[in-house]
Amino acid sequence: MSARRRRDTEGVVVIGLGRFGCHLATSLTQLGHEVLAIDRNPDRVQKWSPTLDRVVQADATEVGALRQLGLADFARVVVAIGASVEASVLSVLGLAELGVPQIWARATSEQHARILAAVGAQQVIFPEAETGERVAHLIVSRMLDYIEFGDDFAIAKVRAPEALFGRTLRELGPIDRYGVMVVGAKLPGEPFRYAAGDTVLAPGSILIVEGSIEQVQRFAALT
Structure with missing residues (x-):
């Protein structure tokens, strides 16, 4: 071989x-x-x-x-x-x-x-x-889609990192831990919805996140 x-x-x-x-x-x-x-x-x-x-x-x-x-x-x-x-x-x-x-x-x-x-x-x-x-x-990068506003702010569509599956956004605290806010989530078989503290991430989830360009790229790389 x-x-x-x-x-x-x-x-x-x-x-x-x-x-x-x-x-x-x-x-x-x-x-x-x-x-x-x-x-x-x-x-x-x-x-x-x-x-x-x-x-x-x-x-x-x-x-x-x-x-x-x-x-x-x-x-x-x-x-x-x-x-x-x-x-x-x-x-x-x-x-x-x-x-x-x-x-x-x-x-x-x-x-x-x-x-x-x-x-x-x-x-x-x-x-x-x-x-x-x-x-x-x-x-x-591993972003699925990306929009940049100004010099240091972006919104991106990313796949939910596997390490975050099965936990609520409230438990995960993405703002404190990763510096990004999860503003929307598409769970498997469901349409996009505004994310809430009790949103539980499952395999196949797609997220809309916002933050600085560097933070958004780092979060996308977790996948």
């Missing part, structure tokens, strides 16, 4: 350095993650080389080029190509062939999104509706 491949779970690959891709790559870098950026346009490669960790000129539609760059060893790759539907689809197809476990892809239309999902993209994003910074937070 061959040894299991050791994947890079910290670094993120961004394919395409257009308007969305460059902002996403920059935001990921600011969050402290190593970024491998790929674009076939030499002018873009030259422009972003001083800013990003590693920028490579390559044709991401060629699976051989992706393999040569070692993308099979990365856990997360974002296809940020927007100008060419064909190029984005072929890039996702190549990444799926390499077995990349998390493939995020930019879509420019609903039809484009369906094609990307069909060929292997696990997450399809529409940058017109979501900024690169917000997507960066979702990629590198």
Whole structure:
């Protein structure tokens, strides 16, 4: 039996350095993650080389080029190509062939999104509706959804941590212990409701929490 491949779970690959891709790559870098950026346009490669960790000129539609760059060893790759539907689809197809476990892809239309999902993209994003910074937070954390208000306040949707199952919010004291307020809860088989002190968390529960950006991210990481 061959040894299991050791994947890079910290670094993120961004394919395409257009308007969305460059902002996403920059935001990921600011969050402290190593970024491998790929674009076939030499002018873009030259422009972003001083800013990003590693920028490579390559044709991401060629699976051989992706393999040569070692993308099979990365856990997360974002296809940020927007100008060419064909190029984005072929890039996702190549990444799926390499077995990349998390493939995020930019879509420019609903039809484009369906094609990307069909060929292997696990997450399809529409940058017109979501900024690169917000997507960066979702990629590198365990939050299910995320809205940032100002510089230091956020509301997030997260899975209830397993360690909190079977206890009421009053017992858990999330504000004192984790610095976050649980404002809503969706228990299995029920709709979202405002959280109360006697709300008991069960496996499969989804929570809406608010607090500072750092506190919300830390709470989400408990899952």
